[in-house]
Amino acid sequence: MLRKLATPLAQKHHVTLRTYNPAKDKLTEQFDYIVLMAPVPALVVQSVAAAATRGIINIFAGIAANVSAEIDLDSYISKQLYFIGTSGSTLDDMKLVLKKVVSRQLDTNLSVAAVSGLEGAIEGIRAVEKNLIPGKILVYPCCHGLKLTPLPELSGTLPLTDGLWNKQAEEALVKSSQS
Numbered sequence: 001m002l003r004k005l006a007t008p009l010a011q012k013h014h015v016t017l018r019t020y021n022p023a024k025d026k027l028t029e030q031f032d033y034i035v036l037m038a039p040v041p042a043l044v045v046q047s048v049a050a051a052a053t054r055g056i057i058n059i060f061a062g063i064a065a066n067v068s069a070e071i072d073l074d075s076y077i078s079k080q081l082y083f084i085g086t087s088g089s090t091l092d093d094m095k096l097v098l099k100k101v102v103s104r105q106l107d108t109n110l111s112v113a114a115v116s117g118l119e120g121a122i123e124g125i126r127a128v129e130k131n132l133i134p135g136k137i138l139v140y141p142c143c144h145g146l147k148l149t150p151l152p153e154l155s156g157t158l159p160l161t162d163g164l165w166n167k168q169a170e171e172a173l174v175k176s177s178q179s
Contacts (some may be wrong), residue, residue, distance in 0.1 A: 001134045005110055005164075022046060035060050038131065041069035044083075048072050051081050059085040064129070111136045112165035115154070115173065117146035124148045138165075143177040 003019045010017035020027065022043070030052035036043050039061040047057045048071060075081075100106035113135025116124050124137040127148060140146065151163060158169040 001113075009110075031055060034058065037061050039063045040131065041067055045069050045071060048075050048079075048081060051079060054080045054082075056082050056084060059083060108136075109165040109167075112138055112151065114138075114148055114150045115140060115143075115146065115165075116148040117141065117143035117177075119144070120146060120148035138170075140173065140177070142174060146177070 003017075006017055006019075009015075027050050031050055032052050032054075033056050034047045034051055035058045036047060037060055041063055044057070044059060044063070051057055097106065101108055113133045114124065114127070114137045116137060116139050118139065118141050121139045124133070124139065127133045128137065133148075133150065137148065151160060151165060154160060154169070154173075155163055158172050160166065160169050
């Protein structure tokens with residue numbers, strides 16, 4: 001899914017993209033900056049081994065407070081690594097993101113992976129907790145009876161663009177709920 005979403009963006013901006021699946025591939029090089037986009041503690045553990053000396057490990061995805069992992073602190077200290085992360089955005093951050101969305105510099109539709117009505121919201125929360133959905137879930141209270149539905153299941157019924165969420169798909173979903 002990442003490759004499908006990111007490849008066109010990387011090509012557009014003339015950036016090299018190399019995806020990596022830790023279940024299939026073994027890293028040989030070390031990295032100065034690692035961004036973890038999935039809330040998986042095992043990836044934090046692996047990032048310590050994959051980090052170069054004085055590397056930064058950005059734990060971007062929120063890992064639940066009650067979850068722990070066995071970090072190799074000897075390596076962390078000897079490599080002089082630095083974990084960063086955030087518990088949330090500031091108001092100024094939110095204003096900047098809103099400005100970019102309004103000016104169409106940032107397309108948040110790329111992160112949408114599923115939709116639901118209120119009836120599917122709890123299932124959506126559980127799916128997020130278990131890392132079952134590869135992106136954001138939009139909850140539409142007006143869509144009565146809509147269970148948690150991944151976008152691929154909507155490709156034949158809503159006007160998705162290359163399987164991605166968009167304004168037209170949202171309008172069609174909301175309109176169908178009013179019928």
